[in-house]
Amino acid sequence: MNENSNSSTTILPTSNSGQQLQWGTQNPPVVKPEVRSIIYQSDVMNQLMKMIDRVAPSQANVLVMGESGTGKELIARAMHDRSNRKSKPFVAINCGALRETLLESELFGHEKGSFTGAYNKKMGLAEVANGGTLFLDEIGELTPGIQAKILRFIQEGEIYRVGGKEPIQVDIRLISATNRDLEQEVTKGQFREDLYYRINTIVVTTPPLRRRKEDIAVLISHFLNQSQHAYLNRGRHVSDEAMQAMLKYDWPGNIRELQNVCERLQILSEGHEIMVGDLPDHIRSPEKNDKFIDYDPQLPLYELEKRYILKALDFFGGNKTQAAQNLGITIKTLYNKLHEYGEFDKYAVHTRPTK
Numbered sequence: 001m002n003e004n005s006n007s008s009t010t011i012l013p014t015s016n017s018g019q020q021l022q023w024g025t026q027n028p029p030v031v032k033p034e035v036r037s038i039i040y041q042s043d044v045m046n047q048l049m050k051m052i053d054r055v056a057p058s059q060a061n062v063l064v065m066g067e068s069g070t071g072k073e074l075i076a077r078a079m080h081d082r083s084n085r086k087s088k089p090f091v092a093i094n095c096g097a098l099r100e101t102l103l104e105s106e107l108f109g110h111e112k113g114s115f116t117g118a119y120n121k122k123m124g125l126a127e128v129a130n131g132g133t134l135f136l137d138e139i140g141e142l143t144p145g146i147q148a149k150i151l152r153f154i155q156e157g158e159i160y161r162v163g164g165k166e167p168i169q170v171d172i173r174l175i176s177a178t179n180r181d182l183e184q185e186v187t188k189g190q191f192r193e194d195l196y197y198r199i200n201t202i203v204v205t206t207p208p209l210r211r212r213k214e215d216i217a218v219l220i221s222h223f224l225n226q227s228q229h230a231y232l233n234r235g236r237h238v239s240d241e242a243m244q245a246m247l248k249y250d251w252p253g254n255i256r257e258l259q260n261v262c263e264r265l266q267i268l269s270e271g272h273e274i275m276v277g278d279l280p281d282h283i284r285s286p287e288k289n290d291k292f293i294d295y296d297p298q299l300p301l302y303e304l305e306k307r308y309i310l311k312a313l314d315f316f317g318g319n320k321t322q323a324a325q326n327l328g329i330t331i332k333t334l335y336n337k338l339h340e341y342g343e344f345d346k347y348a349v350h351t352r353p354t355k
C-alpha cells in the first residue's frame with residue numbers, strides 16, 4: 001500500500017524578474033533532499049503502479065492524463081525514479097505558465113545577446129535534463145509555434161538555443177501531462193496530430209479520487225502524519241462521522257484538495273479526535289453549497305473578483321491550473337489577473353529539476 005521511492009534531490013531555480021526562472025549556464029544552484037511516497041490501497045492504483053513498473057525502464061514517451069490534483073507529476077517522478085535514468089536529472093516545466101518566447105528560451109536556452117535582456121548564454125531545461133527525464137506539464141497549453149519546435153526536437157533529438165546556429169544533441173526521455181482531452185484538441189485543430197502521436201506512445205491515466213475512495217483513509221492518515229505541521233497532530237484520530245463525511249464527498253480537487261483539508265485540520269482542529277464539525281462546510285454538508293453572496297454596496301465588482309480568485313488559489317493550495325479550471329477561466333486569464341493584482345510573484349511558476 002505504501003510505495004516509498006528513493007530519496008532524491010530537488011534543484012530549486014532562482015526567480016529573478018517575476019516570470020523568468022534561471023540558473024545560468026553553469027551548475028544549477030541549491031539542492032534539497034526530497035522523499036516522495038505514493039500512497040494507495042485501491043485496486044485501480046495497484047494496477048496503475050504495476051503499469052508504471054513495466055513502463056518505467058523503457059525509453060517510450062509517456063503521456064500522463066488525469067484531472068487536476070490526481071498525482072500526475074508524482075507518477076512522472078515515480079517513472080523516472082524507476083528507470084535507468086534515475087541518477088540523471090528529472091526536470092519539470094509547466095508549459096502553461098510562460099508565454100511562447102519565454103518558454104522557448106527556458107526550454108532550449110539562449111545565446112548571449114539573442115534578445116534584449118539576454119546578457120548571458122543560458123542553458124535550456126532540455127539540456128539540463130540531458131541523460132534524464134524531461135517532464136512537460138500542461139502540454140495541452142502549448143501554442144502552435146512551440147509545438148512545432150518541440151516536435152522537431154523530439155524527432156531530431158537536438159535543440160537550438162534561441163539565437164544559436166549549432167544544433168546540440170540532447171538525450172532525454174519525455175513524459176508529458178495534461179488534464180485536457182488532447183484527442184479533442186487535435187480534432188479541434190488546437191494540438192498538432194503529429195506531436196500528439198509522438199508524445200503518447202504510452203498513455204497512463206491517473207484516476208480521480210472519487211473513483212478510488214478506498215484510498216481516502218490511507219491518504220488522510222498519511223497527510224495528517226506528515227508535512228511541517230505533523231507535530232500538531234499528536235496522535236489525533238478521525239472520528240467515524242468525520243470519516244463518513246469525507247468518504248461521501250466527491251473531492252473535485254482530488255488528492256491536492258484532500259491534502260489541503262488535512263493540513264487545515266492539523267492546524268485548526270482541537271482535541272484528540274477530528275470531529276465532523278472540524279471539516280469545512282462544503283464537505284460537511286455539500287448540499288448547502290449554493291450559498292448566495294449578499295450584495296455589498298462597499299464592494300465593487302473588481303474587488304469581489306480579486307478576492308474570489310485569490311480565495312480559489314488558496315483553496316487549491318496555490319495550484320493555478322486547478323484554480324483556473326474550477327473558476328472556469330483559462331490559466332492565461334488567471335496569470336493576467338495575478339499580474340493586474342500585483343500578486344504574480346507570490347504564485348510564481350514551478351520549474352523543478354531533480355536529480
Ligand SMILES: Nc1ncnc2c1ncn2[C@@H]1O[C@H](COP(=O)(O)OP(=O)(O)OP(=O)(O)O)[C@@H](O)[C@H]1O
Binds near residue numbers: 067075259
Ligand atoms: N497517491 C498519492 N500519495 C501521496 N500523495 C499524493 C498522491 N497523489 C498525489 N499526491 C500529492 O497530491 C498533490 C498533487 O499531486 P500532483 O501535483 O502530482 O498532481 P497533478 O495531477 O500533477 O496536479 P495538477 O494537474 O494540478 O498539476 C501533490 O502534493 C502530491 O504529492
Ligand SMILES: [Mg+2]
Binds near residue numbers: 072073137177
Ligand atoms: Mg501537475
